[in-house]
């Protein structure tokens with residue numbers, strides 16, 4: 001974990017600027033840390049601590065640890081993204097192939113290889129300043145990695161509706177495993193809970209999505225689902241045809257595929273927003289009705305935009321400004337290394353700042369800190385630099401002389417944040 005975690009003495013970190021997660025950056029501030037917890041954030045002039053314990057970082061801005069609202073750490077062995085291919089179905093098949101090969105060709109037991117891929121992704125996320133990651137878990141429940149808090153989402157897939165019992169059996173065992181890991185490792189997932197993730201419309205049935213929402217309501221779990229990601233998916237939802245239908249027929253045959261049990265796009269949205277907390281992933285091609293519904297449910301539902309994955313597939317322009325204007329809450333995610341060059345949530349935020357210049361830098365930064373924490377109900381521990389929160393602090397070089405320009409400057413700096 002961070003240097004601060006292992007500090008045997010209490011530490012005070014001074015910097016030219018501190019952005020605590022809300023409001024204007026604090027000029028010439030200091031953060032006090034005891035036993036790996038923040039005990040105070042104040043202007044330097046008000047600081048009463050012991051001078052021997054001060055680390056003066058000078059020209060930089062301190063930020064809260066970041067929150068990645070959507071990733072799949074299982075693909076973290078990939079060094080480059082899987083090529084987009086001629087359509088999305090082709091990319092999906094390549095991802096499935098990779099999953100099978102990486103499980104079988106490494107020469108180590110599949111379980112161990114999966115843990116290693118997860119560990120590698122978690123360590124990369126930590127290096128990129130991530131404090132908390134919402135991670136989709138497929139098959140094997142990962143062991144926690146010190147330094148990264150995680151909320152695992154058990155992935156559910158069933159394209160035939162014939163394996164419903166089996167799907168739920170494996171989901172239950174994944175959830176039990178995740179809870180067991182959480183119980184065993186106080187550093188990691190304890191108290192953060194777990195979630196359920198029906199993968200996407202074309203890999204689930206309407207029945208499975210409805211059942212998942214029922215279980216989420218019964219057990220107070222969040223739901224996460226990829227939706228309105230590609231034009232191929234919209235074609236499949238509307239007509240039950242196109243490359244994704246061809247892929248399904250190839251994989252499960254013409255009998256028993258799930259086209260008969262698909263919902264309209266806004267039907268999926270209407271269903272999943274009934275869960276206690278809903279994370280709709282991507283939403284690249286959401287229609288007007290769906291956006292309105294998400295805006296009405298903004299207290300309990302978010303859209304997670306994955307900017308560099310969006311770029312990887314060369315999608316149509318993302319309707320970010322329109323969604324925000326309508327009142328939709330938007331967070332950011334990296335998605336996985338299968339569609340993204342790395343797992344830096346900071347670089348996702350920077351990309352938004354570069355492409356959407358009408359959106360204020362503070363609003364973008366909140367998407368990976370305060371807004372994400374508040375949505376998850378974890379704002380006492382994450383998203384803010386405030387007393388009692390774990391001392392997960394990022395530092396970005398910044399010599400700005402005015403509070404008005406600090407956040408703009410750090411987004412346009414080429415320097416990566418350093419997690420203290």
Ligand SMILES: [Zn+2]
Pocket residue numbers: 070071072226281335336
């Ligand atoms: Zn994803």
